[in-house]
Amino acid sequence: MNAEVSRYNSAQALDADALRTFVTVCETGSFRSAGAVVHRSPAAISGRIAKLERQIGRPLFERRGRRVHLNEDGTALLSYARRMLSLNGEIAARFGTRQTAGQVRFGAPDDYGTRWLPAILKTFARTYPAIEVSVVLGPSSDIMAAFNSEKLDVGLVTLANNDPRPLGTTVHHERLVWIGAASGSAAYQVPVPLALAHETCAWRQAAIDACNAAGCAYRVAMTSEHSAGQVAALAADFAVAPLPESMLGSGLEAIDADVLPALPDYTVRLVVRSDAEAAVRALENSVKVALSGGP
Structure with missing residues (x-):
């Protein structure tokens, strides 16, 4: 049996829990953050990823300090892992309680x-x-x-990521970033104009707290009950907003950390x-x- 066949057979033994751990590490950026999501120690997460890499036969991450970044093989596996987890869930649901x-x-x-x-x-x-x-x-x-x-x-x-309330189960974890128009000027205005959601929004409070802590002068230029309104303000270079990194799109860009104060994850x-x-x-x-x- 050659090495490629052996590698393929070992990869077939991958289970859903190992792939779910891998996806969680990818989404959170570190073993420690992934452990908090799935309620396992960083050492347990590291051991599971190491076992997965042995089964695959290749490293999946580049380690940079406490954070990890996918290499080329890891990026390819992430796409397969997400599809397999989705399909596993559909199969279980379809035949378990149809x-x-x-x-x-x-x-x-x-x-x-x-x-x-x-x-x-x-x-x-x-x-x-x-x-x-x-x-x-x-x-x-x-x-x-x-x-x-x-x-x-x-x-x-x-x-907020540091919210101590024991509510429910964490199903997603993501960076909150300042977003503005690509090559826009709103982030450099003094005070900086903000497009924020309603007063009870965790992202709004995180933005205000970060500005106050850093002594960054700001003004609320727009309040919108819907994120679509905030995005419209960003596209027009009318303001900047604290939004999930995944909401970056055409015509928008993340504001550098040396321009506006860092925001917490959520x-x-x-x-x-x-x-x-x-x-x-x-x-x-x-x-x-x-x-x-x-x-």
């Missing part, structure tokens, strides 16, 4: 509605066609209030009723499957 019926009430912030809701509903509809879904989009504070008052069964909420938590019936657990699974591939 007769499940009922109603589920789901809530999420509006920007998740545009980024993630299509993938969530696509996965859910294929595997649970008999379940009716009611969707509410709004600020995380409103979603949490509706969940606590039992008006929602499943919800996604945004929290997490997305999934909250589910503790007495959830099968239909609710079905949607919970579909949300986890959809988010395993990232936004």
Whole structure:
């Protein structure tokens, strides 16, 4: 048996947990951050990645201090891993509870509605066609209030990465960055104009706290209930905004750290009723499957 065949056979033995750990490390950028998401020690994460690299037969990361960066092979595996996790979830859902019926009430912030809701509903509809879904989009504070008052069964909420509240399960972790128009001037104005969300938004508070801590003069130039409004302000070079790194797009760019103060990472938590019936657990699974591939 030659080396290529041997490598292929060992790769076939990869399990979903190993791939899920790998994807989590990729998304968080470090073993320590990944460990916090999956509730394992950094040493356990490192050992699992080392085992995965032995099975693949190649290194997957470049280590730079405490952070890790994908090499070429790691980038290729990440695409396969996300597809495999998504497919595994669909198979489990399709053949495990295909007769499940009922109603589920789901809530999420509006920007998740545009980024993630299509993938969530696509996965859910294929595997649970008999379940009716009611969707509410709004600020995380409103979603949490509706969940606590039992008006929602499943919800996604945004929290600062250092928020100590033990709410739900972390399903996504991402950098919060300052974003502005490509080659724009708004970031260099004094005071710097900010396009922010509502007053209860974790990203708004993170931006204000960072500016205050750094002594950076700012003014609120625009308030929008929807991230689309903020993006419009950025594209016009009217202001800059604190947004997830994944929202960078054509005509926009991240502002250098030496121009504006650094922002904290944030997490997305999934909250589910503790007495959830099968239909609710079905949607919970579909949300986890959809988010395993990232936004």
